[in-house]
């Protein structure tokens with residue numbers, strides 16, 4: 294009998310109070326007694342109530358990567374970003390700043406903007422034409438014979454945002470976690486030299502994966518499966534999981550090549566004043582991060598079969614294409630590769646407990662000309678293929694989680710970042726449930 298009440302209260306945005314005490318106890322127990330070092334129990338990937346908790350405790354509380362400024366280059370440009378029950382408008386204002394507004398009309402709740410991206414002045418709801426300024430203030434709401442009401446009370450709800458090195462993060466909590474600014478200070482010096490303000494979108498891909506968002510993130514956080522990425526493996530050095538002193542004979546040459554490439558990359562970084570050291574605080578801070586600059590194989594410039602540049606225009610003030618990949622992982626929904634010639638951003642937006650949108654965006658220098666400076670097919674090939682392969686892996690795991698035969702299995706050493714993601718997630722939800 295509790296289901297209808299649960300649904301009703303949820304629709305009023307009161308999820309926590311809508312759960313029965315037994316449900317809360319059951320779910321708290323699932324979190325408290327999960328086996329550390331093992332994959333999660335099936336309900337974490339399949340249960341709609343746990344998905345609701347994820348939306349409230351993670352996506353409703355933490356800093357979420359939404360887009361980059363290359364997606365909104367001019368005043369009035371916007372993107373809409375949807376995850377779980379939320380829909381947000383991320384909009385460039387006249388001063389060049391960013392506003393984030395809930396895409397829910399304050400009249401009767403219609404979605405105000407219905408396109409994934411566009412350019413707008415005032416925001417006009419398509420239902421009864423309530424009109425909002427780009428800051429979200431209600432500026433026009435006329436109805437025949439209507440007595441005056443206080444428009445000041447009916448602006449679009451606002452959310453917090455931070456723009457760091459051209460990446461836009463949003464947080465819909467009343468009080469966002471405070472350590473994000475420190476995390477931003479860690480990654481800003483790595484990414485700023487690539488100058489996203491002087492880039493443009495070469496291509497954006499949206500794929501829906503039939504898998505829970507946590508499986509998408511887990512899959513990203515390990516290279517144990519990287520033999521399944523032949524195109525990507527050309528760029529990486531295929532020595533994943535190996536440790537010094539335990540290198541099989543046939544991989545000794547690759548190991549040495551990697552070490553040499555990394556050492557000359559670090560020399561170059563020192564010469565250009567670019568940071569390259571690994572910073573890894575994936576579950577030791579609320580805004581969890583890993584960032585590093587790693588050599589690429591072959592020419593060491595880009596994600597191509599021979600490592601050669603895929604766009605002829607260098608980004609920002611960079612002076613060299615041979616900068617490997619500056620790769621960043623952020624909890625809970627993003628990862629990035631910053632190269633000399635292009636940048637790829639990845640954003641994970643949960644749809645429901647068994648579906649997730651993965652948005653991949655390829656950015657090149659804003660003066661790079663398609664067909665002249667870069668070939669779009671070649672630019673996107675490696676990660677388009679890798680994304681499809683990852684989608685298949687995620688979907689296989691989602692199928693497994695749905696089977697009564699599924700039980701959590703142990704993470705290997707090379708999956709320590711998966712474990713860090715799960716530890717981070719479990720801690721955050723436990724804090725929220727407490």
Ligand code: 3BY
Pocket residue numbers: 512513514515516519620628679683
């Ligand atoms: O993008 C990443 O960081 C990793 C590398 C390989 C698997 N995964 C897609």
Ligand code: FES
Pocket residue numbers: 398399400401402403418419420421422423
């Ligand atoms: Fe938006 Fe009526 S619901 S104007």
